[in-house]
Amino acid sequence: MSGEVQITIETEADIVVARQKGRELAARGGFSTTDQTLIATAISEVARNIMQYARRGEIILSALEITGRRGIDVLARDDGPGIADLALAMQDGYSTGNSLGLGLPGVRRLMDEFNLESVPGRGTTVRLKKWVR
């Protein structure tokens, strides 16, 4: 399992490409089909957030191998408006728009590691990791 894939997120088609690439990378890395679906779903959510809130951004997928542990790293970043209240954004059901929320609490449940950084007016970075069980 090697390599890094960068996908620019601007349209719905890019979201589909990102989750397909994520599924491929996860499959090569030895993840179960269930985990592949969880990873693809998480990628779809964060890509959707980029499109909806920042209009443009990127997702970088990479294989992880640390002392025999294999996994996948998903980095989603944009230069959009950012999130003013991170704690609020992590509450289930919270949303600034006309939707059910950013889905970030759900994304955290799908993955093993979750890190959210955002500066209002500067952008948002979400880093997700999942390890092969």
Add this chain to the structure above:
Amino acid sequence: MPVPVLKQGDVLIASVQAALSDKDLAQLREDLADRVGRYRARGVIIDVAALDVLDSFAARTVRGIAYSTRLRGARTVVVGIQPDVAYAMVQLGLSLDDIATALDVEEGLALLRTTA
């Protein structure tokens, strides 16, 4: 790529294909709401078996389509949610609330018959 809609008796069956665009889903909602009236359909089955991911947006859209056709007077059943997709939806905190679901099209038709 528009979603094919089949008519079987007084039931409309829409088979959602993989990687559907937002535009296609919006088009499907309009099509179904319109056809329920045109064909005087009593039931609608939305088959999502081809979807390998149902994220929050897609789930919300499917729910919206189901509510629309139900408000038009047709009983609506969502069928074909794959096992891994169902698990991912639960982890994500998504539900289809009060939307009827069934294993596949056959079971969906059976459900519509028994509860008609």
